[in-house]
Amino acid sequence: MNQMTGIRTLADLKKKQEEVSARMNLRDKAENPASLVQVKVAMATCGIASGAKEVMEYLVEELDKRGIAAVVTQTGCMGYCFAEPTVEITLPEREPVVFGYVNTAKADEIIECYIKDGELVDGIIPQNYDTI
Amino acid sequence: MSQYKMHLLVCAGTGCHSSESNLVYEMLRDEVERKGLASEVQIIRTGCFGFCEKGPIVKVLPDNTFYTQVKPSDAREIVDEHVIKGRSVYRLLYTDPETKEHILDSKHMGFYKKQLRIALRNCGTIDPENIDESIARNAYQALGRVLTAYSPQETIEIIKQSGLRGRGGAGFPTGLKWEIASRNDADQKYVVCNADEGDPGAFMDRSILEGDPHSVLEAMAICGYCIGATKGLVYIRAEYPLAIKRLKTAIAQARDYGLLGENILGTGFSFDVSMKYGAGAFVCGEETALIHSMEGKRGEPSNKPPFPAQSGYLGKPTNVNNVETLANVPVIILKGADWFSAIGTEKSKGTKVFALAGKINNVGLIEVPMGITLREIIYEIGGGIKNGKKFKAVQTGGPSGGCLTEEHLDTRIDYESLTAAGSMMGSGGMIVLDEDDCMVSVAKFFLGFIVEESCGKCAPCRIGNKRLHETLTKITEGKGTQEDIEKLRNLGSVIKDTSLCGLGQSSPNPVLSTLDNFMDEYLEHVHEKKCRSGQCRNLLYYVISPDECIGCMACKRVCPTHAISGEKKEVHRINQEICIKCGACMDKCQFDAISLLNDYPRVAETINN
Numbered sequence: 240m241n242q243m244t245g246i247r248t249l250a251d252l253k254k255k256q257e258e259v260s261a262r263m264n265l266r267d268k269a270e271n272p273a274s275l276v277q278v279k280v281a282m283a284t285c286g287i288a289s290g291a292k293e294v295m296e297y298l299v300e301e302l303d304k305r306g307i308a309a310v311v312t313q314t315g316c317m318g319y320c321f322a323e324p325t326v327e328i329t330l331p332e333r334e335p336v337v338f339g340y341v342n343t344a345k346a347d348e349i350i351e352c353y354i355k356d357g358e359l360v361d362g363i364i365p366q367n368y369d370t371i
Numbered sequence: 372m373s374q375y376k377m378h379l380l381v382c383a384g385t386g387c388h389s390s391e392s393n394l395v396y397e398m399l400r401d402e403v404e405r406k407g408l409a410s411e412v413q414i415i416r417t418g419c420f421g422f423c424e425k426g427p428i429v430k431v432l433p434d435n436t437f438y439t440q441v442k443p444s445d446a447r448e449i450v451d452e453h454v455i456k457g458r459s460v461y462r463l464l465y466t467d468p469e470t471k472e473h474i475l476d477s478k479h480m481g482f483y484k485k486q487l488r489i490a491l492r493n494c495g496t497i498d499p500e501n502i503d504e505s506i507a508r509n510a511y512q513a514l515g516r517v518l519t520a521y522s523p524q525e526t527i528e529i530i531k532q533s534g535l536r537g538r539g540g541a542g543f544p545t546g547l548k549w550e551i552a553s554r555n556d557a558d559q560k561y562v563v564c565n566a567d568e569g570d571p572g573a574f575m576d577r578s579i580l581e582g583d584p585h586s587v588l589e590a591m592a593i594c595g596y597c598i599g600a601t602k603g604l605v606y607i608r609a610e611y612p613l614a615i616k617r618l619k620t621a622i623a624q625a626r627d628y629g630l631l632g633e634n635i636l637g638t639g640f641s642f643d644v645s646m647k648y649g650a651g652a653f654v655c656g657e658e659t660a661l662i663h664s665m666e667g668k669r670g671e672p673s674n675k676p677p678f679p680a681q682s683g684y685l686g687k688p689t690n691v692n693n694v695e696t697l698a699n700v701p702v703i704i705l706k707g708a709d710w711f712s713a714i715g716t717e718k719s720k721g722t723k724v725f726a727l728a729g730k731i732n733n734v735g736l737i738e739v740p741m742g743i744t745l746r747e748i749i750y751e752i753g754g755g756i757k758n759g760k761k762f763k764a765v766q767t768g769g770p771s772g773g774c775l776t777e778e779h780l781d782t783r784i785d786y787e788s789l790t791a792a793g794s795m796m797g798s799g800g801m802i803v804l805d806e807d808d809c810m811v812s813v814a815k816f817f818l819g820f821i822v823e824e825s826c827g828k829c830a831p832c833r834i835g836n837k838r839l840h841e842t843l844t845k846i847t848e849g850k851g852t853q854e855d856i857e858k859l860r861n862l863g864s865v866i867k868d869t870s871l872c873g874l875g876q877s878s879p880n881p882v883l884s885t886l887d888n889f890m891d892e893y894l895e896h897v898h899e900k901k902c903r904s905g906q907c908r909n910l911l912y913y914v915i916s917p918d919e920c921i922g923c924m925a926c927k928r929v930c931p932t933h934a935i936s937g938e939k940k941e942v943h944r945i946n947q948e949i950c951i952k953c954g955a956c957m958d959k960c961q962f963d964a965i966s967l968l969n970d971y972p973r974v975a976e977t978i979n980n
Contacts (some may be wrong), residue, residue, distance in 0.1 A: 248636050248637045252511055254552055256509065283613070284581060314501050315579075318737060359413055363380060368737075370489075
């Protein structure tokens with residue numbers, strides 16, 4: 240945390256909420272065509288046990304090496320334990336797509352086909368829940 | 372960017388796969404190639420859509436058309452009509468069961484999704500180690516609203532109205548619990564978060580803490596405001612290192628922002644959270660045992676009353692809530708009690724998180740509205756039983772719960788219906804068993820767990836469960852008698868009636884519910900010395916087939932107990948009295964003459980005759 244400013248009132252909190260959610264919207268919904276590719280790796284115990292850490296490190300390194308502007312973040316359990324490790328990719332102006340059974344070979348395929356060319360690859364996990 | 376204009380997503384989940392989705396995939400690919408569209412249309416295999424009942428599923432992007440029950444022979448029509456002419460194939464569209472209308476855009480059929488994520492709302496969405504992402508998803512807004520707009524009583528009233536009940540297992544109304552704790556005056560009170568998740572196969576609390584720790588911290592602060600506590604404690608097992616790390620990070624970040632600590636949001640309300648580590652004892656999920664463990668004493672339960680709300684941690688009024696229960700609280704405050712109580716059944720409101728495990732295709736963490744049926748969970752969300760086997764039972768509620776069978780598949784799940792069916796909600800472990808599982812062995816497994824985890828304070832649980840386990844072992848070894856079955860039932864009821872705490876009172880449930888639902892298997896073990904699923908090693912018999920055996924003596928030489936008789940070039944025989952079922956003979960035999968049978972006595976006679 241770098242810009243650590245205290246939240247002293249509810250108004251502060253609301254302001255902070257608007258500010259960070261605007262920033263995340265920009266990233267999440269990728270409404271801005273010039274925005275970055277966003278990569279989320281499910282890093283709960285289940286994911287890590289199936290190798291999510293290696294995949295995350297691989298993604299961070301390889302995206303950098305291949306000169307792709309992307310944000311790689313960790314997140315909690317997406318619930319698809321049968322298909323761990325799972326990775327969610329959001330390309331600019333696209334809906335997020337979740338890929339399952341991602342090892343480093345699959346991650347390479349995802350970078351080359353989906354992230355670079357927008358070509359889908361086998362192993363997509365459709366979102367099977369609604370959230371509030 | 373991609374040159375593809377259209378994507379056809381073909382479900383390759385196990386459910387759809389078994390209804391030939393792989394053929395659908397190949398036919399579509401061939402058809403697209405034949406029409407020279409391979410450079411424009413991409414066919415992709417996906418994981419389960421959670422709609423296996425209507426499989427195989429084909430979804431067309433970008434127009435979101437959702438085709439159900441697609442047969443390989445439909446591939447040509449989809450390509451000709453949809454891909455080339457841009458017209459939907461109406462007969463394959465999903466039909467709304469109520470209006471009978473075809474749904475063109477799957478965005479309008481969101482209701483097919485059986486899952487609704489409330490407690491897990493941020494898991495898998497936000498970065499749990501970055502408080503800003505939580506704040507963007509409304510973290511601490513509920514706390515802010517409560518502190519500035521509602522009195523503690525009003526807040527408790529909202530929770531009461533919502534119908535939220537404890538998600539740890541027993542289902543005690545949360546609002547009422549808070550109200551009782553708020554009424555007791557003391558100079559110091561405590562809010563405790565019970566993160567001692569102990570059921571085998573359950574990991575929902577861990578996932579919430581790992582994926583969205585702020586939701587729990589915020590709810591603890593709200594509870595603190597309601598009952599008049601300024602201190603919160605999370606009791607978490609040391610076996611959850613990642614959850615501990617994320618929670619610590621979250622607490623530190625919330626403190627830095629001033630969302631925990633002194634004078635939160637300038638309202639004068641102070642609340643801080645610290646952590647206590649448990650050694651991972653099942654009994655410490657029981658609230659009095661948990662409190663004793665936090666105080667540095669042995670993790671043993673004590674008699675209630677006094678309830679923790681009267682005299683809990685360090686003798687002060689204490690409110691203990693489970694992780695999942697707390698994760699629901701901020702949403703209830705923000706969306707209102709009416710919104711929450713509209714979800715679920717008459718007496719059980721909201722959703723429940725289950726950890727689906729066992730012989731099921733889509734093992735995973737699911738959150739479903741109360742009132743869903745087991746059939747929907749197992750066959751739609753779970754994608755059915757692995758390897759096309761037959762469903763036998765589902766174990767809910769962990770070691771304190773019981774088994775539900777085929778006849779319960781259409782029961783609407785809530786606290787009451789599960790209890791009525793001889794099981795319980797529990798913390799949400801759901802272990803699916805198929806025809807290859809032996810129910811006596813399952814009961815024995817859970818009893819073994821209870822024997823390990825019993826704290827030993829009261830005799831019924833300490834001694835009784837040990838005896839139950841011994842009796843079950845005897846039955847699985849083929850030494851059981853009819854009296855043993857009677858003994859299991861009697862002893863089980865006595866333990867239930869006389870144990871001190873909730874753990875002991877529910878400990879014989881795995882035995883009692885399998886006795887109720889699978890008596891025929893017990894009888895088979897006892898009277899026919901047969902285990903139909905072949906799980907009980909002592910009830911399996913190595914038998915040499917006279918037709919295959921050439922009398923090479925190889926098995927005879929390798930047998931460690933000299934149980935095999937027969938001379939060279941004569942058919943060999945295994946003496947079942949001496950055989951220790953090590954399997955060495957079967958490994959050695961090069962003529963596949965030795966097989967493992969589960970109903971030896973009768974079959975063997977025919978072979979030998």
